[in-house]
Amino acid sequence: MKHLTILIPDKQMAFNTFACVIGAYDIFKRADQFWQEKGKKQLFKKMELAGESGLSAIHHGLLTIKPEVNINAIEQTDLIIIPAISHNFQQPTVNNTALIDWLVAQYKNGAEIASMCTGALILASTGLLDGKNCSIHWNAADYLKRRFPKVIVKPDQLITDEHGIYTNGGGYSFLNLLLYLIEKYYDRETAIYCAKIFQIEIDRQRQSAFTIFKGQRLHGDEVVEKAQDYLEDHFQEKISIEELSQRLAVGRRSFDRRFIKATGNTPIEYLQRVKIESAKKAFETTRKNINEVMYEVGYADEKAFREVFRKITGMSPLDYKKKYNKEMVIE
Structure with a gap:
């Protein structure tokens, strides 16, 4: 049986962080339930929310979320999901340095990692995306290119899958990434079931139609x-x-x-x-x-x-x- 870790960033939380965390937990739980109803053994023995601090919050405590476990207590996991973070992109690694070290160690130990939307900024901070394709919200693509020039940014793609690292575009397209992971870890039937239960359009490949083109202007030339x-x-x-x-x-x-x-x-x-x-x-x-x-x-x-x-x-x-x-x- 496998172990799923859904990360709770210590800083740079945002409303979309909560959506990603709750969506991932809910959909994977439903997939595992359906899997067992088909007479198969439970696939994910544990699904845990993990972070560095005891409590993460936004808007002066309007919404709070408490990790179930500290990341240092997880010696080995199979799949790590990094949710979207705040659109304040200036320093995605601030107060997340221990988290970054932990991600690198887990990946080297065999874990796969999936980032949702701007969660790719945390993933890129690890260096694990260097030389790899990466999708992110079209509105954050230019920033990612400038800050992490070794990352191959693919703003038109909805999902990238390379060497056990997954990324996806922005907004609520993280739901499509979840279906993609469900199909990969369970099977097509389970992914279709989840698509129907949660009413998500399955097999969407691109975010191009949603892009609003704003010419890159922060170059100084x-x-x-x-x-x-x-x-x-x-x-x-x-x-x-x-x-x-x-x-x-x-x-x-x-x-x-x-x-x-x-x-x-x-x-x-x-x-x-x-x-x-x-x-x-x-x-x-x-x-x-x-x-x-x-x-x-x-x-x-x-x-x-x-x-x-x-x-x-x-x-x-x-x-x-x-x-x-x-x-x-x-x-």
């Missing part, structure tokens, strides 16, 4: 910032990146290099994301058809527009409009 301003103000027009680099008095190759370093995108990719973000808003809030929106954001080729839209969002323009515009009329 004034030339790139001027370029971003221009692209965002003139995206409906026909823009030549070559002419833009000349306008800013920077050679094209140097311009591309600086732009990628600052934003994580090539200038063309950045322009595409700006166009598609505008198209998404139009589909969400207006009755304009696909072609009207396409021309409005500066595309003349319908095939190219559809391909770029699907590449960025994971959905076709029509499917996106159906999903997010309740006044959608089939076109």
Whole structure:
């Protein structure tokens, strides 16, 4: 039988921390119950909430949670779940140093580790994510890239699975990670059962459709910032990146290099994301058809527009409009 540890961070707790902890505990308990009802032996002998301190709280004690056991009392565990932490990302390791050392030791001893949303910041602090793929809430992806440059950030992916380390995107998509783990540790039938009981959409792969593109602006490169301003103000027009680099008095190759370093995108990719973000808003809030929106954001080729839209969002323009515009009329 196995041992499950759900971590309670000592600091940087947030409302979503509680959601992750309670959700993980509840769903794994229900999975184990279903597993035994099928006549199989209990899979997880112990499911424990573990932390460094006796009590963790948010908002001056509005919500509190008490770990059942100190992490130092757990010599060996099989699966560790790190919940999301506060969106104050400045120092995810503060007051969690013992926790980080413990995570590294447990992983080396054979434990698997799964992080939910911003819990990836704690996991990245261990160094265990260096050179590995990592998913995190799209709104925290840029921070993770800057703070932990050795981590391969995959903001479009909902779940990553690499060498016994799992990560997932943000918000309540931790529920999808839980179903993924349930299927991996139990079986497909148990995962489907939990999906039905808790009414979670199973097998969701991407968070692209939920991303709100906000160009990376905290890079300190004034030339790139001027370029971003221009692209965002003139995206409906026909823009030549070559002419833009000349306008800013920077050679094209140097311009591309600086732009990628600052934003994580090539200038063309950045322009595409700006166009598609505008198209998404139009589909969400207006009755304009696909072609009207396409021309409005500066595309003349319908095939190219559809391909770029699907590449960025994971959905076709029509499917996106159906999903997010309740006044959608089939076109």
